[in-house]
Amino acid sequence: MIGPDSLRQGSWGARSVDGLEALEDEPVLVRNRMSCFNGTPLDIFLRNLGITDVIVAGVWTNMAVEHTLRDAADHGYRAIMATDATSSLSSEWQSAAESYALTNIAELVTTADIIEIARSR
DSSP, X not given: OOXXXXXXXXXXXXXXXXXXXXXXXXXXXXXXXXXXXXXXXXXXXXHXXXXXXXXXXXXXXXXXXXXXXXXXXXXXXXXXXXXXXXXXXXXXXXXXXXXXXXXXXXEEEOHHHHHHHHHHO
C-alpha cells in the first residue's frame, strides 16, 4: 500500500517513471506541498509559455491531484484530470474525488481522450 513515506524525495515512489525522466533542457520543479502550484514557480512557467490547459495525472487523487486541479482552476486554467492516470489509497477515495470533489472544478477524461484532443489540434 502506498503511504506518505513512499512519496518522500529520494524514495522509489518519488522517482520518475522509467522513460519519462526530464530531458536536459526541461525545467524540473520540486513539489513538496499538496499542490504543484504552491511554493513553486509553475504558474509563472505556464503563463510565460501561453499555456491555458493543465492536465494532471499522479498519485493520491483525493489529495495532491485534487489540490493541484483546484489551484489550476483558481489560477484561471482549464483543469483536466486524466482519470486512468491517477490513483488513490482506496477505490472509495478515488471515487469520492471523481464523483463529488472534482465534478465542478475539472474535466475528467481518459488518456485516450487527451491524446485524441491533442491530435485534433
